[in-house]
Amino acid sequence: MMKRIITSIFILIAAAVSAIAAEKPDTLKIMTYNLRFGELATMKEIGQYIASETPDIVALQECDWATARKRAPHQNGVKFVNELAYWSGMFGLYGKSINYAGGYYGIGMLSRYPVLRSERVLLPNDGKTEQRSMLIADIELPSGRIITFVCTHLEVKTPQMRQEQVRFINKYLKGNRNQIILCGDMNAEPDSNEMQTLAKDWANLTDTNLTYSTMKPQTKIDYIWSKPSSKVALLSTHVCTDTKLSDHFPVESQIIIH
Amino acid sequence: MHINIKHCLFLLTIATVAACTPAEKPSDGDEPQVPEVTLPEPPDQVKDANVFIIDMFTTLDDDGDFFTSRDEGVAADYIRNQQGKMSLVYIYDRADYQPGKQYSMTKIAYNVGAFPYFAQTESVTDGSIKGTGMVTRYPIADFDGFADGTVFLSGCTVQLPITLTDKLCIATASIPDTDAAEKIFKAKKVRMLSDMMIVGTVPSGEVSQVGDYFKSMSMRVTAMGSVDTQKDIIVILPPSYVCRSIDCGKHVNLPYYRIYIEKWM
Numbered sequence: 001m002m003k004r005i006i007t008s009i010f011i012l013i014a015a016a017v018s019a020i021a022a023e024k025p026d027t028l029k030i031m032t033y034n035l036r037f038g039e040l041a042t043m044k045e046i047g048q049y050i051a052s053e054t055p056d057i058v059a060l061q062e063c064d065w066a067t068a069r070k071r072a073p074h075q076n077g078v079k080f081v082n083e084l085a086y087w088s089g090m091f092g093l094y095g096k097s098i099n100y101a102g103g104y105y106g107i108g109m110l111s112r113y114p115v116l117r118s119e120r121v122l123l124p125n126d127g128k129t130e131q132r133s134m135l136i137a138d139i140e141l142p143s144g145r146i147i148t149f150v151c152t153h154l155e156v157k158t159p160q161m162r163q164e165q166v167r168f169i170n171k172y173l174k175g176n177r178n179q180i181i182l183c184g185d186m187n188a189e190p191d192s193n194e195m196q197t198l199a200k201d202w203a204n205l206t207d208t209n210l211t212y213s214t215m216k217p218q219t220k221i222d223y224i225w226s227k228p229s230s231k232v233a234l235l236s237t238h239v240c241t242d243t244k245l246s247d248h249f250p251v252e253s254q255i256i257i258h
Numbered sequence: 259m260h261i262n263i264k265h266c267l268f269l270l271t272i273a274t275v276a277a278c279t280p281a282e283k284p285s286d287g288d289e290p291q292v293p294e295v296t297l298p299e300p301p302d303q304v305k306d307a308n309v310f311i312i313d314m315f316t317t318l319d320d321d322g323d324f325f326t327s328r329d330e331g332v333a334a335d336y337i338r339n340q341q342g343k344m345s346l347v348y349i350y351d352r353a354d355y356q357p358g359k360q361y362s363m364t365k366i367a368y369n370v371g372a373f374p375y376f377a378q379t380e381s382v383t384d385g386s387i388k389g390t391g392m393v394t395r396y397p398i399a400d401f402d403g404f405a406d407g408t409v410f411l412s413g414c415t416v417q418l419p420i421t422l423t424d425k426l427c428i429a430t431a432s433i434p435d436t437d438a439a440e441k442i443f444k445a446k447k448v449r450m451l452s453d454m455m456i457v458g459t460v461p462s463g464e465v466s467q468v469g470d471y472f473k474s475m476s477m478r479v480t481a482m483g484s485v486d487t488q489k490d491i492i493v494i495l496p497p498s499y500v501c502r503s504i505d506c507g508k509h510v511n512l513p514y515y516r517i518y519i520e521k522w523m
Contacts, residue, residue: 054358065397066371079371079397086368089360091376094397104397112357114378114387116412120399135399140382142357144407 024143026257027235030205030224031055032183034153034212034248037062037105038075041245047087049243050110053252057139059151059183059224060084060108062246065094067103081108095120095135095151106133107151107184113139116146121172123165129155134169138178145257148176152184154194162187162194170201179232179257181205182225185248189219203229205253209239213247222251231258297476300500300522308420308521309502311343312428314457315514316351318487323354323386325362328511333362334369336509337393345516346394346416347428349457353391357384363391373397377412378405379432390430390458402427402454404445409438411446413454420521426499427454433492435464439471450477456494457517465490480504482515491515498523 031053035046050058063080064072085092090110097106106120118137125131134152141147152169155161173180182202188194190208198204202225210217226232237253315324315333325333337348348366355361355376363374375392394416403412413429427449433439446454460468462483469479472494480501483490493501502518 079373081397082364082367082371082373085364085374086360089358089364091361092364092374093399093401094373095399096397113382114355114376114389115401116378116403116405118399118401137401140378140405142382142384144381146405 024145026141026143026145026147027254028056028141028181028257029054029252029254030057030059030181030183031250031252032059032061032151032185032222032224033250034061034185034222034246035063035080036246036248037064037067037069037072038078038080039072040247042074043078043080043083044087046245047084049245050084050090050250051088053240053250055110055252056112057149057181058088058090058110059149060110061151061153061185063094063106063108064100065096065104065106067101067105069101077103081110084108084110091115093118093135093137095133097122097133097153098131107135107153109135109137109149109151111137111139111149113141116140123152123154124161124168125155126161129157129161132165134172134184136173146178147257148173148178148180150180150182150184152182152186154185154187156187159188159192159194162192163197166194166197170197180227181255182227183223185222187221189221195223198223198225201229202227203232203234205232205234205255206237206251207239209241211239211249211251214241214244214249215247217241217249222248224251224253224255226255226257232256233258297478297497298523300520304502304520305522309343309518310419310521311345312347312349312457312517312519313345313514314349314351314491314517315512316459316489316491317513318351318459318483318489318491320352320488322352323362324350324352324391330362330365331369332510332512334366336512337366337370337372344395344419346419348393349430350391350393351459352388354386354388355391356386357382361391363393366391367393375401375414377403377410377430379410381405381407388432390432392428392430400427402429402446402449404442406441409433409441411442411456413456415453418521424521425453429454429456429458431456431458433458433460433464433468435461436467436471439468443472443475443477447475450475450494451496453496455496455499455519456492458492458494459489460492462488462490465492468492482506491517493517493519495519
């Protein structure tokens with residue numbers, strides 16, 4: 001009995017310490033950026049732009065890995081995430097969605113802090129549309145808190161498939177107890193059913209400014225979400241309209257996690 | 259500093275209930291299980307086609323960042339000019355990382371068109387973080403690891419150049435003692451007994467105890483060090499793999515150990 005009481009006291013002390021630690025807030029600068037397979041700029045230009053914005057974590061969409069894509073011959077053979085990591089001084093992570101033109105096409109991530117765990121998960125697909133994926137990474141912050149960062153690029157053609165993908169993401173991440181940040185090109189406007197479904201559980205950490213296209217801005221389809229929404233607050237957010245290195249503007253939010 | 263009172267009260271309740279619960283026969287559900295089998299010995303004959311190589315660059319001393327006095331260009335040159343069977347993974351012990359600064363592994367990977375990875379061996383800070391760097395020729399999305407604030411294990415899953423289906427998580431860890439070894443095995447025992455190997459370091463004085471611990475858990479263990487270094491290399495493998503040999507060498511001023519592993523079963 002005495003042994004169990006002592007053990008319990010230890011549990012209590014450890015728990016109290018964790019409760020104190022859990023109170024320490026983390027401030028993060030998050031960016032999401034669709035690169036349009038590098039058609040409009042070099043990785044050096046994009047990497048240096050990202051570095052100049054000093055984000056902590058970046059979600060990247062439309063990333064090639066050593067393709068011979070005809071529409072971007074200057075990027076042939078280039079491993080996007082590697083080069084961006086090199087020029088930004090961050091860690092790179094790549095998630096293949098499909099084989100393409102002798103290489104891979106997919107999504108990526110840059111992180112200022114090391115990745116503890118990660119996985120690439122394929123999203124539902126009806127076989128008629130392009131395969132999409134999400135890239136999930138657990139990242140330890142200097143406070144000791146571990147967050148889960150998710151990058152995705154949803155289906156472009158059919159709202160029904162996007163809705164299915166949104167439901168899948170929600171279901172897949174349901175048991176995750178970390179603060180989750182979900183970023184990407186959702187190919188859906190804020191009042192769409194898909195984004196309304198996300199808004200039920202997730203805090204939208206972006207504003208309503210237009211993110212696409214850089215030549216003629218007419219829609220908002222790039223987002224940063226987080227849940228549980230009670231633990232996160234938005235400090236600032238903006239669409240980075242000062243750059244046209246892609247057909248999407250980067251979106252950047254500074255958040256605080258309690 | 260603000261204490262979360264609700265959190266504390268909740269945990270106090272749990273602790274009180276735990277204290278008042280009558281003692282029962284301890285459950286061994288969370289304890290590492292020792293399979294009740296004797297490990298079959300691999301054949302003496304090595305099947306070259308089933309052998310893959312891992313290169314670990316290390317001084318086997320905790321003497322600061324490996325690349326403080328060594329050049330990433332030389333490391334890239336080693337990978338680029340490797341003859342014969344290529345190494346599957348290149349591991350760099352004490353390739354530390356400072357957030358916001360360009361990482362040595364990123365530079366190597368950029369130069370050879372490979373993929374870099376950082377396996378932290380201490381908690382993240384804004385200053386320099388001790389760790390191990392890894393470079394592979396594959397773009398990797400699947401990393402696996404374990405961290406409890408003191409013990410860290412981290413690795414990436416790669417396709418083995420043996421068959422089209424064999425994948426293995428190649429992990430690294432700095433294992434200070436048997437307590438840490440136990441934590442690692444407890445957290446990852448399922449994978450460690452099937453498809454995760456560890457190439458790490460252990461203080462020389464602890465290597466025999468740590469090795470014995472993993473052997474008692476049905477893992478295959480090989481260690482190598484020298485009398486004048488602080489640490490030994492330890493290779494911990496699932497039963498279906500065997501470490502055939504470890505050669506040591508030096509490329510310019512980069513000391514390395516070449517580890518030959520065979521999937522024999």
